[in-house]
Amino acid sequence: MKVSIGVSNRHVHLTKEHLEALFGESYELEKKSDLTQPGMFASNSLVTIKTSKSEIENVRIVGPVRNYTQVEISKTDAYKLGINPPIRNSGDVSGSSPITIIGPVGTLNLEEGCIIPTRHIHILPNQLKMYGLEGRDEVSVKVDGEKGGILNNVHLKVSEDSFFELHLDTDDANAHLIKNGDIGEII
Numbered sequence: 001m002k003v004s005i006g007v008s009n010r011h012v013h014l015t016k017e018h019l020e021a022l023f024g025e026s027y028e029l030e031k032k033s034d035l036t037q038p039g040m041f042a043s044n045s046l047v048t049i050k051t052s053k054s055e056i057e058n059v060r061i062v063g064p065v066r067n068y069t070q071v072e073i074s075k076t077d078a079y080k081l082g083i084n085p086p087i088r089n090s091g092d093v094s095g096s097s098p099i100t101i102i103g104p105v106g107t108l109n110l111e112e113g114c115i116i117p118t119r120h121i122h123i124l125p126n127q128l129k130m131y132g133l134e135g136r137d138e139v140s141v142k143v144d145g146e147k148g149g150i151l152n153n154v155h156l157k158v159s160e161d162s163f164f165e166l167h168l169d170t171d172d173a174n175a176h177l178i179k180n181g182d183i184g185e186i187i
Helices: 016-023 075-081 125-130 170-175
Strands: 002-008 011-013 031-034 041-050 055-063 070-072 097-102 107-117 120-123 138-143 149-158 165-169 183-186
Touching (some): 016 097, 075 170, 165 170
Parallel strands (some): 011 055, 070 107
Antiparallel strands (some): 041 055
């Protein structure tokens, strides 16, 4: 079956407490643009992520606020920052890499919170049955094109408020010359 692909650049998810620590009391995220997943949006708010080796400026915060703080980067970003974050599902930050987040009014020194996100497909529970994927946690996805290939270990992220879409980080997308809106095939 076919699945649309979304390419996800580095970004940050914040708790309300951490958002206010970085931007000030009562600060609210302002929507820049909606994302494909229901209720999620790219905000106008940007931060710097930093390690003892290097930093990356203008990293976008994705809203709305969450019940955990997390920095999602690519392996290429990890090389630049001199860290080796684990590949994890969103929200699984226990034992992940330390990172510093710098905002306009404050700084957060996180002992854990930086991950490389898994390749994952957002999918509704009824779609699992409809597509014959019940009982599976992962699939493989074939992508065509000049640098096509097979993406293994694609996690199925089941949620009641999902838009059916494969999310890849920029490294996976660049390796296969994939752009937003391209189509893959679950095999």
